[in-house]
Amino acid sequence: MADDTSKRGNEDRRKVAAGEEYEVAYFARKHGIEHEQALALIEEIGNDREKLDQAAARLKTA
Template sequence: MQDERSSKRGGPDRQHVSGGKGYEVDELAKKHGISNDQASRLIRQIGDNREKLDEAAEKLKKR
């Protein structure tokens, strides 16, 4: 029988961003109105935690 968790989409992996994938950098940049360079820098500094990245991007945008 298939594990219930494995059949759900958007699970724990969606909580992380991959800095090596351009489309995810682009997605973060567009979502928060920042440049791709700024988004890449945030991913390098903060890591791949989507919640923390969203918070940091919003703070950056307000500057």
């Protein structure tokens, strides 16, 4: 089932939905990482955007 993109409350903004291709693509593009790396981070850390942003930054500097 597709995400309802008209519902953009604070709760939705704090998460990255791994099942939504456009969200994963945006996250990967935003951090300059590969799509597979983004999916691996989401699987490892969960869908909390703040934690994912921090992990992506560490990944990019490594």
